[in-house]
Amino acid sequence: MIINKAKKFQFLSPEQVSTISSTKLTATSKSFDVVSSFEGDPFVGHLSTPITTSNLTKTYLGSLPAYQSGLSPLLRGINIGFVHGYFLLGPFVKLGPLRDSQVANFVGFVSTISLILILTTCLLIYGFVTFSKTKTKTSKTSAIDILSSKGWSQFTSGFIVGGFGGASIAYILLKLINFDIAAF
Secondary structure, eight states: SSSSGGOOOOOOOOOHHHHHHHOOOSSSOOOOOOOOHHHHHHHHOOOOOOOOOOOOHHHHHHSSTTTTTTTHHHHHHHHHHHHHHHHHHHHHHHHHTTTSSHHHHHHHHHHHHHHHHHHHHHHHHHHHHSSSSSOSSOOOTTTTTTTTTTHHHHHHHHHHHHHHHHHHHHHHHHHHHHOOOOGG
């Protein structure tokens, strides 16, 4: 039984090998590529572009609640949930099937709350599947570690509270302020 058949293959003939080794590259000019592999490593699986490697992009991503340093998982969840709840109400109100009725705001609010509940259920399932097999170490873990069972449950709790709060604030603002787009 032959285990390694690759040793029997000869990809280039001896004449081709000598031709390739005898040729010399006369000009070694380095060209600038707009899209290249990240840090020159083609095996990373990330392309380095002027957008992904700019300092502006890195600063913006560093200021998002998911990556901001010094926040507990509960506060991260509240921030992310609030933004989701606040901005999900608009599409349900303006693009929903009852958009021209008088109950459009309330139906949009109920739809947003329902979607927040579905997203929270997904977060719970993800946390249960991902962190159920990890064993707790006897060493102290930091309180801001979101990638643990306790941190993920705090993040999920903050997400549902923030989502309900964001949707409620958006609903109250829609009830108090009448936006008449047809006037423009």
